[in-house]
Amino acid sequence: MTGPAKSNLHRSKASGIVLAGGQSRRLGGDKALEQLGVEALIPRLIHLVSPLTSETIVVAANQARGETLPLTQMAIVVVDIYPGSGFLGGIFSGL
Numbered sequence: 001m002t003g004p005a006k007s008n009l010h011r012s013k014a015s016g017i018v019l020a021g022g023q024s025r026r027l028g029g030d031k032a033l034e035q036l037g038v039e040a041l042i043p044r045l046i047h048l049v050s051p052l053t054s055e056t057i058v059v060a061a062n063q064a065r066g067e068t069l070p071l072t073q074m075a076i077v078v079v080d081i082y083p084g085s086g087f088l089g090g091i092f093s094g095l
Contacts, residue, residue, distance in 0.1 A: 016049035017094030018042065019087055020069055021061035021080045032069055040070050050074055059090045 024031040032042045058075045060066035066077040082089035
């Protein structure tokens, strides 16, 4: 597919969900704030997902956590409905 129809496929009406509620136990530091080159992980993920989706939702463990994340204005922050339930609870909250 070429032309305008192809560009419409790239930015669909799908939502991107970024999970940022984890405790980062295995890493030993805050995974969301970890630097990848010149950018923290969360803004980098939002930057990569946003051309493919119509919105990007970031799921945080709680409101205080959401306020500490280095987010772009394009991100929608939601609080984990089932904190401590792992990534499946985070995905459910994002949906």
